[in-house]
Amino acid sequence: MTAPGVDGAVREQRPVAERRLHPVTPLRRAWAPVAVLIGWAVHDPDQAQRQLTRLTTTTLLIALAVLVPAAALYGFLTWWFTHFAVTDTELRIRTGLVFRRTAHIRLERIQAIDVTQPLLARVAGVSKLKLDVIGTDKKDELAFLGAEEARALRAELLARAAGFAPETAHEVGEAPSHQLLRVPPAVLAVSLVLTGATWGTLAAAVVVPAILWLVTESPWTVLATAVPLFGAAGASSVGRFVTEYDWTVGESPDGLRLDHGLLDRAHETVPPGRVQTVRIVEPLLWRRRGWVRVELDVAGSSNSVLLPVAPREVAESVIARVLPGVTVPTRASLARPPRRAGRCMPLWWRGYGLAVTDAVFAARIGLFRRSLALVPHAKVQSVRLTQGPWQRVWGVADVHVDTGANKTVTARLRDAGEAAELLRGQAERSRTGRKGARPDRWMA
């Protein structure tokens, strides 16, 4: 911050410039009435047919003459009454025709910024911009902005959030980023083929309707179950391929950049120190190839994937960039629960493991599909110890670590004494772990 007198004068002179969204925005609501009609027709085809035959050309024309201008007017008015402005400390979004709503989003609280381009928006050359702050919802995204404008706005917001002086923030421009990793499409495709869930849903989509056909012989029941099942199978294979296509992880002074998507492009920026949890997931069939999937949790963000598929060493080096000073504990360093834990959880207890290093609390679960969750000590919000009656008999207890992204990481079935020690120690570590953390304004 500069001298308060000068700064104040400048601020008063320079009224906050309010801006409108891109003029194609009204069109995005134009298809809503059409979708309602189609939905109704699909839901009740007989009724729809009857109503359609009763329609004459005149009534149809009258309906169109009323509906189309009404929808256009609504779209235009919502666009006209939506403004946004970037001030020194916040992003303000003012919307609402009848019910006014103003959202003030504080820039230093930004957890991530997403710029997304759905397929049609790519054609039109516009994109959506969303600030992830705890508590924001769908209404708080800026849809749509011109593609260039969105990039410029993201750069400006990041510069202001990083702590650059407000006067220069819009001149800082986009921080240079260098690519850490790009997932080749072939690897992604193979990894999805090797995923059990894909085959499971596909098998269910074939078997369940077949059985239903044998039992009921009613084509409608079969269709009603087959369509959603195939939809789920498609979403878990083709859908994932499409969203995770061309997954690129980059690093910049503004933090992590994730770009991905075949049809809908998404560009996310996670500023430094915002990652709450990192999970390394290793499905059974990927083990021979040494591949892992890395997931991350950022408070208020909907995205949870850091790397859809990557060799373990590469993934570990990326994690070292995301969580500075963290090394992923090796399998040997993960302590298993005591043998008697098998009385509480037969067989699966072997999959549990725990390691506490100077920087992270790491807990593993899963026997076939191994998942190792890492929580930096600085991100721990509270620590809980729970012990049920059967666990008490065998002298074991669970330790839960709660993080700000509403995710809880659990070290299961630890020895009761060890768990009590862990509870005390973890509270201490989570308190002191904060001291070395970078400030919220990462460039300040």
Place this chain on the structure above:
Amino acid sequence: METGSPGNTGTAGDEQAGAEHAGAEPGWTGLPPGLLRMRRLLLVVWLGLLTIGLAVLLNLFAGPAWAAFALLPLALMAWGWVMLGRNWRSWRYAERADDLLISRGVLWREETVVPYGRMQLVEVTSGPVERHFGLASVQLHTAAAATDATIPGLDPAEAERLRDRLTELGEARSAGL
């Protein structure tokens, strides 16, 4: 650290704490007996009404022998009476230098540690029944929704003191996300 609070009336809780953590964990505070009184009274009232209603109905429609089944809620009441006592005794909390400890549960035990710096909000609530019995609960919120840190059945003055103290400590050590 001044842990011996004025509202420290939970003798049973202290006894248990003394037995389990002799000197290791200073400053456990139990809950005042008001909460136990309220819960037991509610138990007796509701199950008492049920017993009477059941006895009358069975007597009218099924005969006096069947009315003996009305003793079932009575047995439930006796069991609940004991259970409520055990549960109440298990609740205790400790204000340590840097975090708040809450321990509870008999069969399903749970112990929660919340560092003061992580508290986002401290809430004191008191429903109509609780108010009638002169009780209030203190609830702590952190940025994690899973954090379940509630201390029920406190004396309102003690609840307010705790709230003020926690807020003060939270401000001094605030760390955010």
